[in-house]
Amino acid sequence: MRYFNPVGAHPSGLIGEDPLGIPNNLMPYIAQVAIGKRECVTVFGNDYDTPDGTGVRDYIHIEDLAAGHIAALRKLHQPEQPEKEFKGWIAYNLGTGKGHSVLEVISAFQKASNREIKYCIAERRLGDVAQSFADANKAFTELGWKAEKTILDMCEDTWRWQSQNPNGFHGTA
Numbered sequence: 001m002r003y004f005n006p007v008g009a010h011p012s013g014l015i016g017e018d019p020l021g022i023p024n025n026l027m028p029y030i031a032q033v034a035i036g037k038r039e040c041v042t043v044f045g046n047d048y049d050t051p052d053g054t055g056v057r058d059y060i061h062i063e064d065l066a067a068g069h070i071a072a073l074r075k076l077h078q079p080e081q082p083e084k085e086f087k088g089w090i091a092y093n094l095g096t097g098k099g100h101s102v103l104e105v106i107s108a109f110q111k112a113s114n115r116e117i118k119y120c121i122a123e124r125r126l127g128d129v130a131q132s133f134a135d136a137n138k139a140f141t142e143l144g145w146k147a148e149k150t151i152l153d154m155c156e157d158t159w160r161w162q163s164q165n166p167n168g169f170h171g172t173a
């Protein structure tokens, strides 16, 4: 399974991403700014050839990602066709097929959290590409799977986890 940018948390707010130290990735960094743990998001470059100049990625909710795996297991396990064997490997893109810029993610998170997310523009990060998004049609055609959750859903669930667990798993009894 070829993951694009998995983000989000369980909708209960009980399971989420708790990176050690300073988060490397955008979504947990934004969440820590929203909760007041970090001052502002450093946006790595606004001079890319993208609609607003910031990097574009295909963010996918972890629950959609999990559903993609279940769909793949269903394809492998077909008791009604026991003679059908799968050999070798097949790659499936697990993404929404839609890209969002850094500024769009910040804006969606502001809406989800109802908090101001401060940011500043810095140099590009070495190794980053301008944009990356999936063609997930093969997963839809062959597995009957497609991502359902929007970037706002991803931000809302991340925020629920972060606001219920301001200190991550360390804060839990």
Ligand SMILES: O=c1ccn([C@@H]2O[C@H](COP(=O)(O)OP(=O)(O)O[C@H]3O[C@H](CO)[C@H](O)[C@H](O)[C@H]3O)[C@@H](O)[C@H]2O)c(=O)[nH]1
Binding pocket: 004, 005, 024, 025, 026, 027, 029, 041, 042, 043, 044, 045, 054, 055, 056, 057, 102, 125, 128, 132
């Ligand atoms: O503090 C930050 C962090 C990220 N970004 C930007 O936000 C976007 C997403 O960055 P992430 O670090 O969240 O994700 P990447 O797409 O860089 O990386 C992800 O995809 C990679 C493969 O492309 C690897 O799988 C990696 O582990 C995984 O996190 C990029 O445009 C990046 O420049 C910022 O502006 N500020």
